[in-house]
Amino acid sequence: MTSITDIDAVAIPKRKAGPKGETVISVSGLTPGAARYSRMFDFLVVAAVVPLFAGAFHLHVMLTVGDWDMYVDWKDRQYWPLVTPISMIMFPAALQAIFWVNFRLPIGATVGATVLLITTWLGRYANWWIWTGFPFTEGVPSQVIAGALLMDMALIVLRNSLFTSIFAGFAFGFVFWPSNYSALAPFYLPVEHQGMVASLADMIGYTFPRSNMPEYLRIIERGTLRTFGSSVSWVSAAFAGFICIFMHQLWWQLGRFASQTTFLKNGDVVKSFMGMKSRPAS
Amino acid sequence: MRTRTVQFYDVHFSKTDVKVNERFELTGKFRLMEDWPDAVTPPDIVFVSSVSPGPTIARVETYLNGEPARQSFAKLELGRDYDFRMVLEGRTSGSSHIHPSISIKGSGPLVGPGQWINISGDAHSFAFPIKTMTGLQIDDLQTFGLTNAIGWHVAWLAVAAAWLLFWLVRPLFLPRWLVLQKGREDLLVSLRDTGVGIIVAAIVLVMVFGGYVRANQEYPYNVPLQSGLNKVAPRPASPADAEVKVISATYDVPGRSMRLATRITNKGSEPLSIGELTTANIRFLNQGLPAAIANVDPTYPRDLVARTGLELSSDTPINPGETREVLVEATDAVWELERLVSFLTDVDSKFGGLLLLYTPNGKRVIAEMGGPIVPVFTELK
Numbered sequence: 001m002t003s004i005t006d007i008d009a010v011a012i013p014k015r016k017a018g019p020k021g022e023t024v025i026s027v028s029g030l031t032p033g034a035a036r037y038s039r040m041f042d043f044l045v046v047a048a049v050v051p052l053f054a055g056a057f058h059l060h061v062m063l064t065v066g067d068w069d070m071y072v073d074w075k076d077r078q079y080w081p082l083v084t085p086i087s088m089i090m091f092p093a094a095l096q097a098i099f100w101v102n103f104r105l106p107i108g109a110t111v112g113a114t115v116l117l118i119t120t121w122l123g124r125y126a127n128w129w130i131w132t133g134f135p136f137t138e139g140v141p142s143q144v145i146a147g148a149l150l151m152d153m154a155l156i157v158l159r160n161s162l163f164t165s166i167f168a169g170f171a172f173g174f175v176f177w178p179s180n181y182s183a184l185a186p187f188y189l190p191v192e193h194q195g196m197v198a199s200l201a202d203m204i205g206y207t208f209p210r211s212n213m214p215e216y217l218r219i220i221e222r223g224t225l226r227t228f229g230s231s232v233s234w235v236s237a238a239f240a241g242f243i244c245i246f247m248h249q250l251w252w253q254l255g256r257f258a259s260q261t262t263f264l265k266n267g268d269v270v271k272s273f274m275g276m277k278s279r280p281a282s
Numbered sequence: 283m284r285t286r287t288v289q290f291y292d293v294h295f296s297k298t299d300v301k302v303n304e305r306f307e308l309t310g311k312f313r314l315m316e317d318w319p320d321a322v323t324p325p326d327i328v329f330v331s332s333v334s335p336g337p338t339i340a341r342v343e344t345y346l347n348g349e350p351a352r353q354s355f356a357k358l359e360l361g362r363d364y365d366f367r368m369v370l371e372g373r374t375s376g377s378s379h380i381h382p383s384i385s386i387k388g389s390g391p392l393v394g395p396g397q398w399i400n401i402s403g404d405a406h407s408f409a410f411p412i413k414t415m416t417g418l419q420i421d422d423l424q425t426f427g428l429t430n431a432i433g434w435h436v437a438w439l440a441v442a443a444a445w446l447l448f449w450l451v452r453p454l455f456l457p458r459w460l461v462l463q464k465g466r467e468d469l470l471v472s473l474r475d476t477g478v479g480i481i482v483a484a485i486v487l488v489m490v491f492g493g494y495v496r497a498n499q500e501y502p503y504n505v506p507l508q509s510g511l512n513k514v515a516p517r518p519a520s521p522a523d524a525e526v527k528v529i530s531a532t533y534d535v536p537g538r539s540m541r542l543a544t545r546i547t548n549k550g551s552e553p554l555s556i557g558e559l560t561t562a563n564i565r566f567l568n569q570g571l572p573a574a575i576a577n578v579d580p581t582y583p584r585d586l587v588a589r590t591g592l593e594l595s596s597d598t599p600i601n602p603g604e605t606r607e608v609l610v611e612a613t614d615a616v617w618e619l620e621r622l623v624s625f626l627t628d629v630d631s632k633f634g635g636l637l638l639l640y641t642p643n644g645k646r647v648i649a650e651m652g653g654p655i656v657p658v659f660t661e662l663k
Contacts (some may be wrong), residue, residue, distance in 0.1 A: 028460035135424035153483035182493030183434035186427035188504035194350035208337035214329035214385035
């Protein structure tokens, strides 16, 4: 007869039991058959949830961040590091709450950021390259995996949503600029074009025309943060971090609320309609 | 609406058949109409561009009145003319319909006449080399920097995948939920897990700030995205040698005919003949005037030149100082095909256009005209 330990050995092949010989499976009280089905259930959930999260998060980013994430010549020092993390923290924060509150899994933010980046690249390949023929350089996306990992790490250390919002919410917004700059730095090399200075990103956007996107439509830095010299991006990063504190807590609470399981008590009218109770005599 | 905003003229495509990587020029002029509609935002911020079905062409250089037009322009003047020049390059093989366009902030793009450009060759052979101000020679703007960007994204995905796998190999949803309900959180997240989390956080921070420092060392002379508005003066105003006043205007709906009663005054020193009525890219020519015919560029799209031409009540030249009333009739289905009869349903039923007159020597005089127009719904010619 298969013992609980055997089942655990299959589910967690290299994981040692706790000091008292307890494991997650043994403490959960699942029978060997149930444990097997629970693992199958895990795979089914992952298979269903990953495309769902990916599609929903990608759509959310397309609608709320839009051109800042789509085009390399929208990735400026002022608005891009501000708008993008503020919007992109929403789903990771909600997923973090769902995974942590219900399962104590500190992976929600990383799941959100990872599926977003994969889906975005798929979208760039299918929509921008195959369908419309724009070069990949014009549509290099942003990534928030660095910030999401920090959020999950903070959660596992702090184990408190409020402190996670304060420290990791801020970190999510703040590291967006430096963590993306490493990937995008070559696109800010200067070139001379028609007697004027331009960055390579400007040149890419200019050279491969988007007919319905004239230059003035770009919502990019216009020099109004000049007071801060060339530190514009850090000012934006700090402000993004500040706003992300509140966004994280708001979306954590939304995620927690949305993942609750509640039951509504049926009234007499519903019960009688469903045949669960005889109709009261009139 | 389009008859009262931007009037393109002298539009010329240097080539209509090009190879991939071969350059061609699109040149022309436009007049910003004095009687600008209230419903359209004035041209306070303007971008000169081309309209194409995606990036089938590459944009090499653009100019407005000789000034570089990579960025937008501030405050163009109504009633004045501007000339544009675009250097374009074939990128994707096939036929592409290319237009010049003037995009106005708040209004959108106002397109000029389009022409089919046939691009032949292998699209994969297209490359756009460029040299940076730091001396770096880039072979192709389409691919430069991509390896670095993808490399970083793959690196981040690898760290994320490692962290996810660290947790996903364990029993997940149902057992963990049951254990959590029993208050045994200690089994779900151990001190060892926390330690691993701290190590991953340290790796992330090293990647973030180490990568940032390295990028700054590798690219020390980077510049931010360039913005700001350019200024450009309009073309010098030509002497108003002709003044055209529209006395009355009707549009015969079933006959698709615009009839204008005009009062034309020759203020110049030479006789003037009416050669052309142009509005919203369509052209009605006085086919009896060779100078007007000669003014049609061979590359101008034929579907925008009305076959029936312009009918005039008086075809003799208007002498210097003379004022003459002339009935001008422009009849063609192109009014409907180009959707130019919106004045039938507009709140302000007005029209506009340019009347082109010629001296005996072929010198062209451009006069702006326009005013209210009355639709005639039942009259058949």
